[in-house]
Amino acid sequence: MTSLPPLCGHDDLQRRFRTAARAGSLPQSLLLHGPDGIGKQRLGLWIAALVLCESADEPPCGTCRACGMVGSLRHPDLHWFFPLPSPKGSHTPAKRRELFEQARLEVLDARRADPFAVTTPETSAAIYLAMVEDIRSRATRRPAMGVSSVFLVGDAERMVAQASSPEAANAFLKLLEEPPPDTLIILTSSRPGSLLPTILSRSLAVRVTSPEPALAEAFLERELGMDRTVASALARRSQGAVGLALRMAEADPALAEEGWNFVRAALSGSAADRFATAAKFPPSGARGPFSGTLDRVEEVLRECITIRVESVDFALHSDVRGRLPGIEGVTPDQLLLALDHVEHGRLAASGNGNPQAIAAVLLSDLARELRPRTAMARNVGSGPG
Ligand SMILES: [Zn+2]
Structure with a gap:
């Protein structure tokens, strides 16, 4: 056995x-x-x-x-x-x-x-x-x-x-x-x-690379008896990382929502939204629950990368477009660069600094990085095309 x-x-x-x-x-x-x-x-x-x-x-x-x-x-x-x-x-x-x-x-x-x-x-x-x-x-x-x-x-x-x-x-x-x-x-x-x-x-x-999400999906269905739609969503969100998928399945949905809210605030283009989001964190103890927040922000960005690779404009994923208005103009490169900013946030958090300050910096870095390229092109009125 x-x-x-x-x-x-x-x-x-x-x-x-x-x-x-x-x-x-x-x-x-x-x-x-x-x-x-x-x-x-x-x-x-x-x-x-x-x-x-x-x-x-x-x-x-x-x-x-x-x-x-x-x-x-x-x-x-x-x-x-x-x-x-x-x-x-x-x-x-x-x-x-x-x-x-x-x-x-x-x-x-x-x-x-x-x-x-x-x-x-x-x-x-x-x-x-x-x-x-x-x-x-x-x-x-x-x-x-x-x-x-x-x-x-x-x-x-x-x-x-x-x-x-x-x-x-x-x-x-x-x-x-x-x-x-x-x-x-x-x-x-x-x-x-x-x-x-x-x-x-x-x-x-x-x-060691991630298993293909399709393999992870089949694994979750076969070994854990998960419903196909649940297995498919988890495999996609975890990018094939079964261990991560299991943690996500057990996670408190309210906590998972935190990652989406964070990225949504970065995408909204509103400094007030970013400020309000950062202000929700405590002013000290970044090594505590705040590091979990960074994990969830990373999960959301990684899920977006997976989706973006299979569907250029997120067209197949109206749920994600609904949760993250503006995400459809963001490229995989931008999302990868955004992950680097999360990593910087993690480094700052490992010094146990002020989560509010770290969140504020990260939100403004993400806002700059994730500004939809198509919108940028429109704003500067770039030539014919
Ligand atoms: Zn043997």
């Missing part, structure tokens, strides 16, 4: 990794990077099964003892780590390590109970030094069952971004510098730019 949802997409990468494993040329450390929610950690678990599988023919066979144990997240040589919130109170280093391990096992239990459980990473969750030390001490032990140990470290950029010092990342670096033989280290990240350059340079970076 497996605790893992099937993989959605990534066939090419599976072929590549299989070939490399057969040739004995898998590197000792891999960085799987790509958009949020596309199944990078799930792919990492598949690679773990590939390496640990006991069948010689076509690993991972899915039926041997090792594959079964990876599938139920109980393989003693698979060490899956991910960001966790720091335990409350002050503890000795040994106690902290114990508390992190307890929390990690609880998450694994929840996964076993529901393979599709939506895990929304808490903003305070990180890969703390105590966890990295645990990883390092495990790496010195011989594999318990097979011939290899696999370390999968999800959201690896959180080794630095959330910790107040780079200690955890530096400790991890020591492991990457001298990995014990027969150890495979797989890092995943949707923000590889936030990783220490030295960590980047010591791992083979592999870009």
